[in-house]
Amino acid sequence: MSPSKWFPIERHTVEMHDEKIVDDFYISPLGDGVMTLPFTKDNKIVLIKQYKHGFGEITYDLPAGFTQVGKSVEASALAELEEETGIIATSSDLFFLGKFCNVPAKLKHTTYSYLVRNVCFNGVQKLDDCEEILVETQEPQKVISMIKENIIMKSDVVATIMKAYLEFPELFI
Secondary structure, X not given: OOOOOOOOOEEEEEEOOOOOEEEEEEEEOOOOEEEEEEEEOOOXXXXXXXXXXXXXXXXXXXXXXXXXXXXXXXXXXXXXHHHHHOOOOOHHHEEEEXXXXXXXXXXXXXXXXXXXXXXXXXXXXXXXXOOOOEEEEEOHHHHHHHHHOOOOOOHHHHHHHHHHHHHOHHHHO
């Protein structure tokens, strides 16, 4: 039995390449996540700041969450974008950047990341009871500097921003 619906744990028996059996290999099947990298109409990146208890600090993040039951990956990404920032967009606004694995030795979790351009704050935040999220916008070059200076440290956030930087360098000028 898992200690929490938010952090399930499973015990697996694994046969290694040398045929050695490891009978207490633990993983967490968290489920997949979604993330958006929103650019405003005046080409600023929308970031969120929130406390992450496992890290013990307030971190810079992008709008993200788990894929939602009964919703596609894209629909989940759009829902999280609206819930965390108040930005309403449509699936035609999304550009798939890629998928990233986080701690693949211990987590069964893939983050699907999307770029969304020309957003505006056209809705209201719909935060969960345990969320306190501040929204801010930054110039793209400032965001790259924040990565260099270890101000933005979350691995899937860095991967998403850097993938966009490689695919759409014109957005970061």
